[in-house]
Amino acid sequence: MSHSTLAEIAKADFKPAAPLVDRELNPHALIAKYAVRGRIPTMAEQLKGTLQSDPDALPFDKIIAANIGNPQQLDQKPITFYRQVLALIEYPDLLKNENVTKIFPHDAIDRANEIMENLVSVGAYSHSKGVLYFRKTVARYIEDRDDHPADPDDIYLTAGASSAVNYLLSLLSNGPETGFLIPIPQYPLYTASLALNNATVLPYYLNEEEKWSISAADIQKVVAKAKEDGVKPRSIVLINPGNPTGSILTAEGIAEIINVAAEHGLVIIADEVYQENVYEGEFVSVKKVLRDLQKIDSVKYADVQLASLHSTSKGMIGECGQRGGYMELIGFQESVLAQILKLASISLCPPVVGQALVSLMVNPPHESHPSHGPFRSEKLGIFNALKERSHKLYLAFNKMEGISCQEPQGAMYCFPQLTLSEKAKAAAAEAGMAPDEFYCAKLLENTGICTVPGSGFGQVPGTWHLRTTFLAPGTEWIDDWAKFHEKFMKEYDN
């Protein structure tokens, strides 16, 4: 240890080195892309700044953040019962306060007490898989949902579904010879994480004309082609209900994909975070279909490996900022599970309040209890508004010239296709943008509506789309969009 002063130390004679520049960084990180917070959302942030300094500077008075599924940013209210219980476990001294019953309903108090009997503190690291009590409630939920047993030991609580995706893709990636079947269009977390992990994306295209459905035959072709190219298909990602497509898979559709997975040993990553956002048809989990198939043929389906993901960020709960989620792991070898647990351990544990929220999400107030009524009506209110707006937006798109949109069955998004004129494409090229990005930029500049170009999710080459949520309250913004669109089409008429 030195006995010199700072002034003496600063006299040392050396030539300082230049700082790092981006091209010296991890090349896999450099190529990762995440459009949901990309160029258009960045433009929106700048416009927001403009509006803050001069509210009259732009042809609109606020930014509508339709780029990201973030319900509570767009005025969706949190569900009261959940927040009551979370407040009580954040400050458990309340449970002993004589005034607590004046403020909280008794079932919220009871639930908080039950949690605190099973939890040392929300401020302590939990087990890396999460608190056992919470995992038990998740297992019960899955049993009720699927009518098949679920084991708390198979449940890993996570910081949202994103963190589960990161663990899984990191662990399953073994260089560019490992391939992951990813739907196109997809949620860009998948391609970003695979870029980071230097694995190969094997795109399988969803069939837009048939409500963005999946063809098992197409998947077989992708697998065969990958093997020809020396890439070993390792995993297939299913997003159901679809993001950004809003499509929903049938049990039979899922079963055909399980056949492909069983034949080629593909780990199925079932991103089922929108399982409560179902407006048309019915959600069936991959786990349920797998267990049904195993009942029919216990040998053939014995070794199918499935990770199914859920989250507190979507559904009617919409608690993105709390970072709650879980994955259920089925069919993995112990040696693989040990590695997954190790990766989870390195991050110590998922946020404990988020864990509690997962448990609340899967275990709502009981019908006979006072919170049930308000809970039900809050949830239904959110559901009905989402369903109504999804339908209105779908109808509005299909009335706009040059836009076609599949009816959203689930999730929070429309992914309409844009047919743009040569003149619009030329203007886009001149602006240094792809045609869909150009359209999104113009939409933003004229209406304040912030969306994400289709290129951020992937699309059949030569087609152009955009993704918009239908979370923004009211329907005026839909009218504004229609007016903008008419003007745009006129301006860029060939």
Place this chain on the structure above:
Amino acid sequence: MSHSTLAEIAKADFKPAAPLVDRELNPHALIAKYAVRGRIPTMAEQLKGTLQSDPDALPFDKIIAANIGNPQQLDQKPITFYRQVLALIEYPDLLKNENVTKIFPHDAIDRANEIMENLVSVGAYSHSKGVLYFRKTVARYIEDRDDHPADPDDIYLTAGASSAVNYLLSLLSNGPETGFLIPIPQYPLYTASLALNNATVLPYYLNEEEKWSISAADIQKVVAKAKEDGVKPRSIVLINPGNPTGSILTAEGIAEIINVAAEHGLVIIADEVYQENVYEGEFVSVKKVLRDLQKIDSVKYADVQLASLHSTSKGMIGECGQRGGYMELIGFQESVLAQILKLASISLCPPVVGQALVSLMVNPPHESHPSHGPFRSEKLGIFNALKERSHKLYLAFNKMEGISCQEPQGAMYCFPQLTLSEKAKAAAAEAGMAPDEFYCAKLLENTGICTVPGSGFGQVPGTWHLRTTFLAPGTEWIDDWAKFHEKFMKEYDN
């Protein structure tokens, strides 16, 4: 989409593939190690299960989890003011409730109101860098601490410090030719994350005899040797106060390391999560020393790149499960910052409640407000207990035959050196363990005290250590340890 039934689909004729085994996984993930939740803690979990089914089965009645710095698991109480504010922002309807003033002090209510004026909801995704209001409070704290300006734009809120480490190491790693100077012993997150990122660890040894100090001359040698070997040193990690060593760096010691970093363009990663756990001497931040040096020579130190990390998990706050933290980034090029922001965006945002807790940690109740008194006495109570136990444990170790321990100046750990007999080493080899692991296993089996062998942190080859926290309440366990040690030394006397 298929029109067949599941039974028909299950008739498909294919040979199912075998499931994955660990050797097919990401080889970099396979070699990553994280001993803090490794073999000994896993044994402890099993023993805990044994005690649950038969409380009399073992020579102790509970497991003392001294393997991990998890204060609230060991009965440390959360600080009331923090939890009151968190409860109010989890359930902001409380702020409008007529009974709220009967339960919460007015400064907790005021603080919660102030937060809610700057936050749409703890349930909404925030900006990827975190909520601007929270980042502003962090910047103010740093200004007060260092007596130098801090910019909220330089602050990135994170899910604990671990998540900051993961971003930084992932982005800075460019294959095995990129080297990271890591102190030995170290907190194993660093080597685990570098293993995952396939970068090269350049160990620099701390000087045990001199209170685990760092020698800048040693670091120069490590840099020179790496360059000879074709490895480009990219970054140096400083852990101050030290984990697992408990040592504290002086301003001059830091300045000499900054010289090395400036000369070789090393990014300094300053892990300063124990900055409030200081029992002897004084904590000086790397940022302060860097700014002081820049005042002396603004040219030579202009391009020093520093990431300094802090967390809500340690200190007297000890809120590990809330996953709050921040990093301050200084001196990086815009092109590099853009990449860091992109990585943060892919994970969407850090837990918002954890962000709020960071803001509370750096902005305690004002002296003139009602919460100040209780806040101060709670914090002091925790601090004094830690300081007292650290000293007792240190004294106890140095009374034990064959154990020597440096006096902990800070953090939450002792890292005593074990001198073990040949007979003990032979018994360890027979049990398939390293000598330090064997000692930790015997300690656990006999007393219930769970520690981590020195090998988990790194040590000079041929020396043996262990890490223990001094968080467990009371001092009886220290007496139990001394009794066990005497027995152990007798049993394995040569």
